[in-house]
Every structure is written in C-alpha cells, then in structure tokens.
Amino acid sequence: DAGVTQSPTHLIKTRGQQVTLRCSPKSGHDTVSWYQQALGQGPQFIFQYYEEEERQRGNFPDRFSGHQFPNYSSELNVNALLLGDSALYLCASSFSWTGLEKLFFGSGTQLSVL
Amino acid sequence: KQEVTQIPAALSVPEGENLVLNCSFTDSAIYNLQWFRQDPGKGLTSLLLIQSSQREQTSGRLNASLDKSSGRSTLYIAASQPGDSATYLCAVGTTDSWGKFQFGAGTQVVVTP
Numbered sequence A: 001d002a003g004v005t006q007s008p009t010h011l012i013k014t015r016g017q018q019v020t021l022r023c024s025p026k027s028g029h030d031t032v033s034w035y036q037q038a039l040g041q042g043p044q045f046i047f048q049y050y051e052e053e054e055r056q057r058g059n060f061p062d063r064f065s066g067h068q069f070p071n072y073s074s075e076l077n078v079n080a081l082l083l084g085d086s087a088l089y090l091c092a093s094s095f096s097w098t099g100l101e102k103l104f105f106g107s108g109t110q111l112s113v114l
Numbered sequence B: 001k002q003e004v005t006q007i008p009a010a011l012s013v014p015e016g017e018n019l020v021l022n023c024s025f026t027d028s029a030i031y032n033l034q035w036f037r038q039d040p041g042k043g044l045t046s047l048l049l050i051q052s053s054q055r056e057q058t059s060g061r062l063n064a065s066l067d068k069s070s071g072r073s074t075l076y077i078a079a080s081q082p083g084d085s086a087t088y089l090c091a092v093g094t095t096d097s098w099g100k101f102q103f104g105a106g107t108q109v110v111v112t113p
Helices: none
Strands: A005-007 A010-013 A019-024 A031-037 A044-050 A052-055 A064-068 A074-078 A087-094 A109-113 B011-014 B019-025 B030-038 B046-053 B056-059 B062-069 B072-077 B086-094 B101-103 B108-112
Touching: A005 A087, A010 A019, A010 B062, A019 A087, A044 A064, A044 B101, A074 A087, A074 B046, A074 B056, A087 B086, A087 B108, B011 B019, B019 B030, B019 B086, B030 B072, B046 B062, B046 B072, B072 B086
Parallel strands: A010 A109, B011 B108
Antiparallel strands: A005 A019, A019 A074, A031 A044, A031 A087, A044 A052, A064 A074, A087 A109, B019 B072, B030 B046, B030 B086, B056 B062, B062 B072, B086 B101, B086 B108
C-alpha cells in the first residue's frame, strides 16, 4: 500500500516563475492538505481540499492556488515566485476533512527560488 | 489565535536516558493533538494522536499526555536509542478550524551512543 507520494522531490526556479507541485494521497484517503515548512520552523497550513473543493485556507496570498482531481490527487500552484517561497512543501492526506484522524505526510518537495 | 510552543528547541542525551519533550498551546478549545517525528529533509511521520477527551496515549516506548486545561502535552520516550535522533513536532487542531493544524517549531533531539 503506497503512502502519500509527492513529485518532484526537488525543484529550482527563478523569481517571477510559476511552479506546480503534485500529490497522490494514501489509498482510501479523500482529503488532502498542503503545508509550507521553512527551514527550522514548523509546517504552516496553506489549504485543504475535500470533494474537489478548497475547504479551508490558511494565511497565504492568492498566488497560492490548488486543485483536487476526482481520484483525490492534488496540485499546488504558486505564481510569481518570490525568494521567500523557498521551502519544503508537504502534502498530507487523511480519511476525512475533520482532522479527527491521523495525518499522513509525503516526503515533500524542496523548492528553491533563486 | 492558537500559538504552539515547544521548549527546548534542541536536546542532547546519552543513549538509554528517558526523553521528555514539551508542547504548550494557548487556546484550550482543541479537538486533538498529534505528535510527529521528522528526519532531516523528510516528511513527517505520525507517532501518536490524542483526542481532546483522552489524557494519554501509548505506543511501545512512547507515551504522550494531554492536559487541556493547562494547555500542555508531554511526549515521553523511554530508554532512548540513537535511532530516536530526529526533530519531534506537535500539532494542535482547534474547534474553530476543523482539519487545520497549528504546528510547533519542534524539538531537535540527538541521542549519543
């Protein structure tokens, strides 16, 4: 049983470019959340997707957008990249949107913006 | 706004000692608290989940307690091993935002042989 998979593992972009990160949830999970983790800090909640809708959003600008597909996989898009967007981007999946179940994380995508 | 703090930021212990990791939160209106382990440059692995109605959870050498009224949780790791070296993070879910978790910055643990 595959866990949460994320691609790519590493990415280098320049300021102003756009990036798309991908996530496949653990089998049987229908909810995907995205987190941003800067070096030395805890993950910060970006948004959560359930039933192909953005259910909840953290304090991130509109440059951050996402999508969930019918097979529950998800994409995170970031436009007009800034140096400060350099971070580890983590995808987490769970059985439900409530948060009452354990979160399962992927290994993350390390994004470097030059 | 929920604030989650983990002190100390780093900890070094000799192999065999028990580890005590602390997590404090400012808003007691939580529905659960989770403890995670993170190895360098990797994702998070869930260790224990404590629902708000529970006082503690145990798994093998790990035991986590929760005191909602005082806004504290403690993770105990018995008889530490070098393989326990990692960063440990706690995450809190509050009832005004179901499904969104607030993380602490973590405690970096080094267990020396």
